[in-house]
Amino acid sequence: MFDVVVVGGGPAGATASLDLVNSGHKVAMLDRESRIKPCGGAIPPRLMADFAITDDQLVAKVNTARMISPTGRHVDIPIENGFVGMVDRKDFDPFLRARAVAAGAHAVTGTFVRIQRDEDGTQVIYREKASGETRSLKTRLIIGADGARSRVGRAEVSGGDTIPYVLAYHEIIKAPPKSAVYDPVRCDVIYDGAISPDFYGWIFPHGDSASVGMGTEVASVDLKQATAALRAAAGLADCETLRREGAPIPLKPLDRWDNGRDVVLAGDAAGVVAPSSGEGIYYAMVGGRVAATACAACLESGRARDLRLARSLFMKEHKMVFRVLGSMQNAYYRSDERRERFVSLCHDIDVQRLTFEAYMNKKLVRARPMAHLKIGLKNLAHLTGLVATTRT
Structure with missing residues (x-):
């Protein structure tokens, strides 16, 4: 009997597995392996600090x-x-999985089939990679960290089958x-x-x-x-x-990440990729961490409603960033004329500084209110065509 079965061993699933075993829980991490996700591989310094990623995992520093x-x-x-920092997912994901296993997570290689609930309790049914046989893992809770087209999410969580x-x-x-x-x-x-x-x-x-x-x-x-x-x-x-x-x-976080019973989603399965930039590794790892926190709370209290903590903790810190980036994508990605103006706006030194301060620290910068006011006015001027696009 496992406390939690984590379906998916990417950044979200591996992070959730590591956090849970470090807090004393028995965890199985089910992953297909051999799959490499297409990804630019950019990670900010905050990710490296928050998740103990050292320079030796980087293939470049931009x-x-x-x-x-x-x-x-x-x-x-x-x-x-x-x-x-730049990572290559063919090496980075296996590193994260190996770290979780070294800490005590039980690695299972196979493909998720379904969740089965009967008189014997809750079981994750999977197809073992080596033998092709169908096997099961008994568990109290499940984290679905199996990507944007999450099979766990589609079967268990409202909206999981319609994520854009x-x-x-x-x-x-x-x-x-x-x-x-x-x-x-x-x-x-x-x-x-x-x-x-x-x-x-x-x-x-x-x-x-x-x-x-x-x-x-x-x-x-x-x-x-x-x-x-x-x-x-x-x-x-x-x-x-x-x-x-x-x-x-995925383009948008789901409105709900849990099924109100025994499943919570994390990473791409929950839709947590930043609008406009498409950045996903940092938010996936944060998603794995809050899912682990929610599961630990649920296991301690016995209250299924504690699974809601995953989404509420994530949105408390990142909701505004996602809202601003979503607005920017809607405003500037609609036509080449708008894209031209967006690049022109990027010439502005205030835009440059505040953009990368927000990226590096993963929060909106509030230290310079006059700079924010200037950016707002410049943004309006570019969107309305009151200024000409800047030439290089």
Whole structure:
């Protein structure tokens, strides 16, 4: 009998497993393994501090972000007083799982099938990878951390079967030498309707390799063709392709993360990917932590309603950031004309500083009210077309 079975061993599931075993609970972590999620791999310093991630897990440290407009104009934003860490999910996720197992989590390799409740209690039914046989894990609670199309969420949580998402696709390529178009310490973000009509494309350095990809909610877009166009435009078409990966990325946190009984969701399964930026690793790990906290409270009290703590704790700290980023995406991702103005707005030094302070610390910066007022007025001017787009 386990206290908690965690379905999924990505950043959310591995974090939940680690926190639960560290608090004295018996945990099984069920994961398919061998699956690598497409991901730019950016993590902020706050993640490294909050979740004890050391520099040896990084494949690069980025000190500049380049925002590129539909017409090819760009603005380089220096990352002051810090850096953006880059990880490769093929190595980072196994590291997180191994850390949880070393702490005491029971690793199970297989595919989730269903949750079964009968006179013997609650069981997670799964198909074992090695044998292909159907087996079960008896448990008191379940954390669904099995991705944007969560099978746990679809079966158990209201709204889990209708979560909106974009499809993301990237290619890991052999990194070219540093040049005028590629810098191993710079992230490029491409806002161009020809690449993605409603999201963006990216080129993120990973040391000896780089992630080149894009995302969109528009079903008619050919993701591989769009990525090929992005590589060609960036002079990366001839670089060796090492891996190709695709997966859905959720667009909005679910209104409810638990089933009021014995299941709570975490990470992509709960929809916690930041609007506008698509950032997910930090929020997945926070989601895993609050899910573990909620399960620990429920196990202690015996009250199923304590599972609601997961969502309430997350939203208490991050709701406003998600709201602001969602508003920005709705305002600027609607057309190339709007994207052009967004990149123009990024020339502003106040925008640059406050944006990266918020990114690094994962909270809205309230220390400079006049800067916020200036940004609000500039934002309005750009949206209404009262100012011309800035030229580089």
